[in-house]
Amino acid sequence: MGIKVKYQAAFVTLAAANFEEIVEFYAQLLAIAPNPYRPGVYAEFAAPGLRLGIFKPKSSHESEFLPQGSGSLSLCFEVTNLEEAIAHLGQLGYPPPAAITTASHGREIYAYDPLGNRLIFHQSLEQVPKN
Template sequence: MANFSELFVAIAADPWQEVVDFYRGLLDDEPLSYSQNRYAEFQIKGLKLGIFKPSPQHQAEFVGNAGALSFCLEVDDLAQAIATVRALGGTMNGEISTASHGRECYAYDPAKNRLILHQSNKTKPNP
């Protein structure tokens, strides 16, 4: 059996710099690793998010919608997170829904990767 030491998420992005800047603003942090116009890596509480620009011979493999994959981001204040996404050039899809576990909505980064912004019932919004 293989011994895996780490798991992280990587997304292909074109426009690459726009997506990197989006996550830089959304996460309010600088990349841990950065290679100009090629790769940026962020870390948030144990999860790494790598953003890479596909090489020209592989770009066709990464064209299309996010499909079944979503990034779920737990937030303290859903309204503030929505405002941040919009201010950074992201888009929203639909209304805020309320479920037994809290409130959430769908958003998209500039490369159209789906984000689920979730505010738990246990988290209280700032007044």
């Protein structure tokens, strides 16, 4: 059966250049405050059955998150081992087109499903082995 990736969680993220406006909208819509919340960087909402993250893309990546017909929605999978996830994607015939990047919250790689939807595989800093 091949490599078995151990998924920690799956959650929805939205890229928002107008970060504060979108965070405020979801805070009001869901009637909850974001937690964690890093002003101008990241906000997360946890509601029953939903974990929604909102982030402001780095200026060097903004074009990656521009709406392309289906919007700026990304499906994120938090994994315990990013290299295993990359190998699994390769086995499925959808290898990530670029290298692993490091963000303030951990390491990640972008991949795309058969329809072209963005998938972000993320390994938190707590899961990254120490050298």
